[in-house]
Amino acid sequence: MKKILILLCLLCTFGCSSKEVEEVKEEKTEEEIKEPVKLTSEDYVNNNVNELGEVPIMMYHGIHDKKNSDTEYTGGNVDKDGYQRTSEAFRNDLEFYYNNGYRMISLDDYVDGNIDVELGKSPIIITFDDGLSNNIKVTGLDSNGDIIIDPNSAVGILEEFKHKYKDYNVTATFFVNGGLFGQPEYNEKILKWLVNNGYDIGNHTYSHVNFTTVGSEESQKEVGSVYEILDKIIPNQYVNIVALPFGSPYNIEHDNMKYILDTNYNGKNYKTKSALRVGWKAESSPFSKDFNPSFLKRIRAYDNNGVEFDIEMNFKLLENTRYISDGDKNTIVVKKDKESSINNIYNKEIITY
Numbered sequence: 001m002k003k004i005l006i007l008l009c010l011l012c013t014f015g016c017s018s019k020e021v022e023e024v025k026e027e028k029t030e031e032e033i034k035e036p037v038k039l040t041s042e043d044y045v046n047n048n049v050n051e052l053g054e055v056p057i058m059m060y061h062g063i064h065d066k067k068n069s070d071t072e073y074t075g076g077n078v079d080k081d082g083y084q085r086t087s088e089a090f091r092n093d094l095e096f097y098y099n100n101g102y103r104m105i106s107l108d109d110y111v112d113g114n115i116d117v118e119l120g121k122s123p124i125i126i127t128f129d130d131g132l133s134n135n136i137k138v139t140g141l142d143s144n145g146d147i148i149i150d151p152n153s154a155v156g157i158l159e160e161f162k163h164k165y166k167d168y169n170v171t172a173t174f175f176v177n178g179g180l181f182g183q184p185e186y187n188e189k190i191l192k193w194l195v196n197n198g199y200d201i202g203n204h205t206y207s208h209v210n211f212t213t214v215g216s217e218e219s220q221k222e223v224g225s226v227y228e229i230l231d232k233i234i235p236n237q238y239v240n241i242v243a244l245p246f247g248s249p250y251n252i253e254h255d256n257m258k259y260i261l262d263t264n265y266n267g268k269n270y271k272t273k274s275a276l277r278v279g280w281k282a283e284s285s286p287f288s289k290d291f292n293p294s295f296l297k298r299i300r301a302y303d304n305n306g307v308e309f310d311i312e313m314n315f316k317l318l319e320n321t322r323y324i325s326d327g328d329k330n331t332i333v334v335k336k337d338k339e340s341s342i343n344n345i346y347n348k349e350i351i352t353y
């Protein structure tokens with residue numbers, strides 16, 4: 001079977017004909033074409049499946065090439081508020097999420113209700129704001145002209161975990177300002193490398209504006225000009241999601257929200273499907289009536305000795321409320337008493353137990 005598939009792939013390089021496909025179909029054994037194993041209520045009970053559970057969207061900023069003992073703050077925080085973290089702390093966080101049964105999905109997939117996580121596991125989303133150079137620090141170009149990434153920058157560490165845990169589904173969304181990643185000579189190569197290697201780029205406004213201090217025209221310029229830059233370098237490959245600088249405006253009813261979500265700039269219209277707040281807690285399942293993609297909360301990924309909604313506190317809270325997958329992204333599986341909380345905007349098959 002394997003041999004035939006390889007042959008087919010080679011043939012495909014030169015254009016597949018329907019005859020070749022048919023031949024492969026005939027060669028398939030009964031075992032290979034059988035349906036995936038149907039789960040029973042017992043499987044759902046044993047795994048405590050809950051697809052109306054909460055999903056953590058982690059908010060990072062800078063990752064500094066330091067040990068935790070090099071900082072004067074707790075748990076690898078580089079600044080007082082923990083917006084900046086050490087590379088040691090980031091590695092520890094990624095290890096912690098993995099060991100606690102979390103698997104990464106992209107923010108874009110979450111917003112679209114595509115939660116592809118194996119049975120019994122929970123989704124987690126990683127985001128970075130501000131396009132800091134330590135998110136993906138380029139140290140030079142190799143002989144092919146490809147970027148060489150500092151292994152202790154955020155992407156360097158994410159790539160390390162991509163190889164360490166093949167089932168971690170490593171991905172993250174980077175929200176950039178007008179200066180992109182602050183490495184003018186490499187910015188274009190960086191954006192292309194990221195989207196070609198399973199990462200996403202989103203919009204954090206041109207000048208990191210506080211939307212409560214500007215009018216409608218300035219708001220549209222701040223959002224539209226970043227989309228325009230991304231359009232030139234990675235057309236159709238970035239995500240139409242805005243991370244609100246400072247989490248502002250803090251109220252979804254604010255006048256500027258409609259200009260953030262529906263922006264006219266330089267003769268073009270840009271629709272934004274999600275705006276991200278600087279939150280404190282995990283978000284609702286995209287299948288819940290509480291889900292509102294226009295205003296999503298995030299968890300500040302920092303250490304505060306288990307209080308003030310730091311990582312430890314949030315993941316303790318999530319123990320009882322987390323989203324737990326049935327392993328099939330096309331179904332919504334929940335306990336019977338929760339069915340009335342579903343808002344099935346993605347038209348998935350609903351299974352109760």
Ligand SMILES: [Zn+2]
Pocket residue numbers: 129130204208245246
């Ligand atoms: Zn920011």
